[in-house]
Amino acid sequence: MISELLKGLQTTGRYLFRQPVTVQYPEVKRPVRERFRGRHELKRFANGLERCIGCSLCAAACPADAILVVPAENDPEHPTSPGERYAKIYEINMLRCIFCGYCEDACPTNAIVLEHQYELSFYSRWDAVYPKERLIVPPDQGYGEVPPVLKELGNKSPSPPAQMDL
Amino acid sequence: MAEDITLIIDGVKLTVPEGTNVVDAARTVGIEIPVFCYHPRLRSVGMCRMCMVAVGIPRIDRDTGQCLLENNRPVISMFPRLQTACTTLVSPGMVVMTSTDEVKRAQRGILEFLLTSHPLDCPVCDKGGECPLQNLTMGWGPGTSRFEYHNKMHFEKPVPLGDLILLDRERCILCGRCVRFQDELADDPVLGFDLRGRDWHIISKSDPPFDSKFSGNTTDICPVGALTTTDFRFRSRVWELRSVPSLCIHCPVGCNVNLDMRHREVMRVMPRENLAVNDIWICDKGRFGQHFVESSERLTTPLMRRGDQLVQVSWEQAFETIAERFVAIQRKHGGTALAGIAGERLSNEDLYLFQRLFREVFGSNNLDHRIGTPGDLPDDDIGVMLGVGSGTSLVTLGKGTTVLVIGANPEEEAPVYLLHLHQMVKHGGELVVANVRPTKLDHSATLSLRYRPGTATQLVRGLLRVVLEEAGTKHLSQKTTGLAELRAALNHPMASVVSATGVSEDDIRAAAHTFLQAENAVIIYGAEAMAEGTALSQDLGSLALIAGKTGKANNGLLALLPWGNSRGVLDMGVRPDRGPGYAPLASAAKEREGAGGRKAAEGAVQRGLSAREMWNGVVEGRIRGMYLMGIDPASAYPATRTALEKVDFLVVQDMFLTPTAQMADVVLPAAAFAEREGTYTNAERRVQRVRPARPAPGDCRPDWAMVQGIAEAVLALLKGTDEEQGTAKEPRKKLKGKKREAPGGAETATESPGPSWGYLTASEVASEIAERVPGYQGIAYTRLANAASRGGWGRQPNESFYYGGTCYRNSEGVGIQYPAPAELSGAGFSLKPREVETTSASGGDTRYPFLVVTQRLLYDGDPFLRDSQLLAHVPAPYVAINPSDARSLGVQAGDRVRVASVAGVLELAARVSDEVPAGCVLIPSNLPGAPLSMVQTGLQTRVAVSKVGGRRE
Secondary structure (H helix, E strand, O other), rough: HHHHHHHHHHHHHHHOOOOOOOOOOOOOOOOOOOOOOOOOOEEOOOOOOOOOOOOOHHHHHOOOOOOEEEEEOOOOOOOOOOOOOOEEEEEEEEEOOOOHHHHHHHOOOEEEEEEOOOOOOOOHHHHHHHHHHHHEOOOOOOOOOOOHHHHOOOOOOOOOOOOOOO | OOOOOEEEEEEEEEEEEEOOEEEHHHHHHHOOOOOOOOOOOOOOOOOOOEEEEEEEEOEEEOOOOOOOOOOOEOOOOEOOOOOOOOOOOOOOOOOEEEEOHHHHHHHHHHHHHHOOOOOOHHHHOOOOOOHHHHHHHHHHOOOOOOOOOOOOOOOOOOOOOOEEEOOOOOOOOOOOOOHHHHHOOOOOEEEEEEEHHHHHHHOOOOOOOOOOOHHHHHHHHOOOEEEEEOOOOOOOOOHHOEEEEEEEEOOOOOOOEEEEHHHHHHEEEEEEEEEEOOOOOOOHHHHHHOOOHOOOOOOOOEEEEOEEEEEOHHHHHHHHHHHHHHHHHHHHHOOOHHEEEEEOOOOHHHHHHHHHHHHHHHOOOOEEOOOOOOOOOOOHHHHOEEOOOOOOOOOHHHHHHEEEEEEHHHHHHOHHHHHHHHHHHHHEEEEEEEEEEEOOOOOOOEEEEOOOOOOOOHHHHHHHHHHHHHOOOOOOOOOEEOHHHHHHHOOOOHHHHHHHOOOOHHHHHHHHHHHHHEEEEEEEOHHHHHHHOOOHHHHHHHOOOOOOOOEEEEEEEEEEEOOHHHHHHHHOOOOOOOOHOOHHHHHHHHHHHOOOOOOOOOOOOOOOOHHHHHHHHHOOOOOOOOEEOOHHHHHHHHHHHHHHHOEEEEEEEOOOOOOOHOOOOOEEEEEOHHHHOEEEEOOOOOEEOOOOOOOOOOEEEEEEHHHHHHHHHHHHHHHHHHHOOOOOOOOOOOOOOOOOOOOHHHHHHHHOOOOOOOOOHHHHHHHHHHOOOOOOOOHHHHHHHHHOOOOOOOOOOOHHHOOOOOOOOOOOOEEEEOOOOHHHHEEEEEEOOOOOOOOOOOOOOOOOOEEEEEEEEOOOOOHHHOOHHHHHHHOEEEEOOHHHHHHHHOOOOOOEEEEEEEOOOEEEEEEOOOOOOEEEEEEEEOOEEEHHHHHHOOOEEEEEEEEEEOOOO
C-alpha cells in the first residue's frame, strides 16, 4: 500500500521542482500568437490621416451585426481621411463581436485590424460599444502595419485591393 | 397596328410586336443583353457598344422574293460585323446570337475599355452596391486589364452640375442617359457634352445650372456613380437601406415613392414604379422635399394654453379639455357654433373621421378645407363626375389621343404629368395647350392657343360650338339635360369669340377638330382655369360629354387640384355643402340615421359655413369654437388673425408650432405621413396607401386617432351628463364595443348601436369608408396591397439593374382607381351652362388698371419644404409685369413696387417679362412673406401698381 502511495507522490514530487505552468495573471501576461484576433484598432496613415474611409464594408461583412458606420463628406481643407468620405461615427459593440476577423478581411484600406488586446470587460452594456475615439490609434503611434495574415500571403494578391483611387 | 414578328434569339423562337428592338425582345424570353446607354424609356443611340450581338437575316432569292431554303430551312446570312442590339429592330426570321465567342470577346473588350479610366473607388461611391457597371463587370467583364493602372485620367471631383446634382467626371462613362433624359423626357435641354476625346464630359448649359425640376431622375438612370445627389451623398450605403412604400403628398399626381430608411432616418426618396401614375419618375420636390418629417421643430407633446404660455399636457388632459369646451359651446350656442377646417394633405381616414366628428357628434356642417381667402378656388365637382375613366394611364397614351390642357401649368402644378404629356406627343398624340401666358408645355404642344385673361370660358364655348356644328349630338351617350340652354348660350357669332379671346377662328376650329376626331381625349385644367369660376369647368364637362369623351378609360376631365389629397378632401365631404361621396347633405344625414347614427340635428342638414363665412362668423360671434387640422391660415391669410384671436376656443392639430398653432388653446401634435398608415386619393381618383416608415417623434399620434380621441371624450361627456340628468331620450351605446354597422342598417336609431368610434387601426377606418362613402366600395387595405403591377415592357418585377441599378420595384400595390360617376349607368348630367362670373366689382375701375394672374409655383412658401435644399430655389416674392406696362410705369426689373387693391397692399420686387400679357400682372400665389391673399378681392383681382423706393440690390 505504501509503495502505491509513494508511487503516486513521485509524480507530485517531480512537478514540485519544475517551472509552474500557471501564469500569475494579471501581473504576468502570456504573449499571444501572431495571428491572435483581439480588440480592433483603427489605423492611420503615416501622415496622420485615418485609414478608414467610411465605406461600411466591414459592417456589411460582419456576421454579428456589431459594427455601425455613419459616413460623411470630408472637409477638403481639413480632411479626416484621404478621399472624399470618412467615418463620422464608427462603433463596434464588443458584446456582439465574435472576433471572426471578417471586417479586417473586407476592409479595402487595411484600416481595421484585430490586434492583440484581449482584456474586454465592462461595467455596463453601453461601455461595450466602442466608439471611434476608443478604437483609433493616436496619430503619433505611426500607422498600421499590414496585418500579419496578409504578410504571410507574401506576394500573392491580398483580398483587399492593393490599389485604390481615393 | 403593329404586326407581330417572329425571330430566333439564341435558338429560342419568340414573337414580339413590330418595332421592338433586340434588347427588349431578348428580355421577353429571359435572355439578358448587357446595356449601359440603352434605357427603355429613352431613344436608342448605341453609344456604349456594350450590347453587341451577332445578327443574321434570311437570304432572299432576288428572282422570286422568297427566302432561300436549304434542307427546308431558310439560309441565314450573318452580318459581317457585330450589331448593337439596342438600335437593331427585329425583322421576320432574324437570327440573333448573344453569347458566341465573338460576342463575348467584344463585350469583354468594351468593359476593359470602359474601365481603363474608371477610378477604383467603389468603396466611397454612392452607387456602389446598385451599380450597373459593377454588375456587368462581374457578369461579362474580363477580370483583368491590360492597361496601365496608373495611366488614368484624373479630374477635379466632384463638380456641381447644379446645387442638387454633383458630377464625378472620372466615373462617367459618357452614355448620355442624363442628357437624353433631359432632352427627350423632361424637355429641359440643360445638359450637354463638351470637348472631345479624353476630355469629353457632361456640362450644364443653363443658368442657373441644371435648371430642371426633374434633375434627381438623372441620378437614378446613371449607370455609374457619376451623378449623385447632394441630398444622399455619403449618407449611407445602399445595402443598408430598408425601402418602405409610400407616396409623395405634395401634389395631386400622387407619385409612388419608396422611403429608403436607415434605422429611423429617411435617407433618400426613390420613385416606385407605377405605370398608371408616375411611371418610374418623380420630381425634385418629391425627392428632396421630404425633410420636414425629420425636422427638429416637430411638435412632440400636446400643448395647452395656460395664461400666455403653451404648456405640455397629457393626452387625457388635452382631450378632456377639448371635450368640455366644445360641449359647453354646443350646449350654449348649438353645434353650429363649432367649425372645422382640415388641410388637403391629410389622409382620407383623417378627413372622414373629421367630418364624422362634426356632422354626427356636433351636428354641424361648418366644414371646409380651404382657408377662406377671396381667391379660394371653387370646389371641383365636374372633375370627378366626368373624371378620366378608370384604367386611364397617361403614361401609355400616344397616337390617337388628344389632350387639351387649359389654364394649367403642369410643370408647377403636377410636374410628372409634364413628362407624360411630353412623352404622349412623342408617341404621336396631339397636345392642345390653351393658356393666358406661355408655359413650358408650349414647347411640346402641337397647337398652342393664347387667350386673353378671363376669356377661357368663351374660348371653351367656341370649341363647343364647333364640336356641335361638326358632330351635333351624335356622340352624346350619357343622359343629359340642358342641351337647349347650352345651344342658346352658344348662339353668338364666331367672330365675337375670336375678338373676345384673341384666338383665331382657324385655331379654335383646329383644336375642336382634333379633340373631336381623337380616339381618346383628356381635358386637363388647372388653377388658372378654376380661377375663372365654375362656368368654365361646367363647359369643359359639356365639351367632353358632347364629344363623347367621357366614361371610358383615357377619356374625361382631369383637374389639377392644389395638394396631394385635394380629391380625397372632396370625396370625404370636408365641405359645407356636400357629405361624403358628394352626397347632398339631407341624404347624407338620412343615410347616417339609417346606419344607426343619432337623429340628425337640424344643423346637420343645413348647408354649413364655408371657411370664408366662418371667419365672419367668428367676428360676428356665431362661431365660438374652431378645430383646425393640418392647416395654417394665420400665415397663408393674415386677415384671419383677428378671427383666430377672437374665437373662444381654438384647437390646432399640426406637425409644427405654426403661427396658427401659437394662437391656439390646445395644440395636438400630429404624426407625419411617413409615420402612419393612410390612404390618399390622387387627381385621377386613384386611392393609394402609405405605410409607416419610422416611429413618430415623442407623443405624436396620427390625425385620425386624435379626432377619435376628441370624439370619444365628447361622447363620454355627453353620456355622463345625460345619465346624471336622466334626460336621455335615446341610449347612446356608441362607445360600447367595436361593433360595426349591423347588416340591414334600416333598424331604428334607438335599437342599433350605430358605427361606433373606437377604431384600433387606420385600416378599420378605411373599411368603414369603403362601406359608407359612395365610390369607395371595396377599397380596403387588403385590396390595396394586392394590386401589384407586373411592370412594363415585358420585364419581370425586381429586375432592377435593367433600369440602372436603382430599385423601382412595386410589390406593394399600385392603388385602386374608383370609377367616375360617368362610367356608371344611370348617371345624369346637366349641360346647362352657368353664368360667367364677371371680374370683380372694380372691373372697370381706372384706379386699379391691372388684372392679377395668379400662378402656383412648385417651390413656394410651402411649410413642408422646411429643412430641404429646395429652399434655395424658392424665389423672393415678386410680381411680373409686361415690358410695355413696365415702361409706362417706369419700373425696371429689380425695382420694388407696391401692388395695391381694394383689399390691401403688397410690396414686391418687380420682374419684367414678356410672358405676361399687357394689362396683367403675374403674382405667384404663395411665396414666403407675401401671401397673395392680402390683395385678393375675389377669383379675379384688379390692382394698381406703382414704383416705390430705389432700386433693389
